[in-house]
Amino acid sequence: MLATQDTFCDDDLDRMMDNATAASNFLKAISHEGRLMILCHLVTGEKSVTELEDLLSARQAAVSQQLARLRIEGLVTPRRDGKTIYYSLTDDKSRRIVALVYDMFCAKR
Secondary structure, eight states, rough: OOSSOOOOHHHHHHHHHHHHHHHHHHHHHHHHHHHHEEEEETSHHHHHHHHHHHHHHHOHHHHHHHHHHHHHHTTTEEETTTEEEEEEEHHHHHHHHHHHHHHTTTTTO
């Protein structure tokens, strides 16, 4: 628990820095239009790399590069079925942020 007022113990400051670093890395990962679009499509369910290429009208190399970054950041999880690789959201964190971004920028008012 955080200390009151403006006084924090070293453990609180260390925890705050760790959380700030994690939040910053997460925001950097979704700050690219291509990665954000991939997450938007994965909100509706698992997709193959080929499906994502078609949905994004992008080349396989570009989609794979963005998926690699999302995978490194732990936002997507791959699953291989024969020669096909499918991706899904790793947890609810990405789904929640995409819903918020959608509400803020895409929903009709």
